Amino acid sequence: MGILPDLFLTFARIGLFTFGGGYAMIALIEDACVEKKQWITHDEMMNVTVIAESTPGPIAINCATYVGYKQKGLAGAIAATVGMVFPSFCIIFLISMFLDNFLEITWIAHAFRGIRIAVGILILDASIRMIRKMQKKPFPLAVMITSFAAMLAIDIFALRISSITLMLVAAAVSLALFLVKHGRKEAVRK
Secondary structure, three states: OOOOHHHHHHHHHHHHHHOHHHHHHHHHHHHHHHHHOOOOOHHHHHHHHHHHHHOOOOOOHHHHHHHHHHHHHHHHHHHHHHHHHHHHHHHHHHHHHHOOOOOOOOHHHHHHHHHHHHHHHHHHHHHHHHHHHOOHHHHHHHHHHHHHHHHHHHHHOOOOOOOHHHHHHHHHHHHHHHHHHHHHHHHOOO
């Protein structure tokens, strides 16, 4: 099979059988693209996940687009992206055609409550995998712990902080640390 149909079918399978959005799909994308197909490395997967979180659009679609582009350029990006989106589009289209009050059906409402638990487990699985493969250096660990503590505090105390504000603060801290590190290297050279 050629690479374009393979990209389409791989991402269509992920898009068809994954509920809960992009974060729930990360573990499946990593399994398919890093472990099975070896289209990208684990480090590339970590980088694309971070970049996909900070760019507009759903994280899973951004990841699919990157992997497709890396494999076959623009055609690969289109094949992977359409593969990711097509199954969900078809399912939602069919539901909207035949069922007006889809979520008011009792057994469907109960099924979606169960799916929420599965989605939480998929997201937890993806984060545990990333933490295990993360560099065990002091700086990345400090960033992870600080970020986790900040998110937990914001959630517990119901603080209303814009995600844009959080991203700007993170960017300012990263820039400051880069400038300090770069300044030290310049001082050592002189």
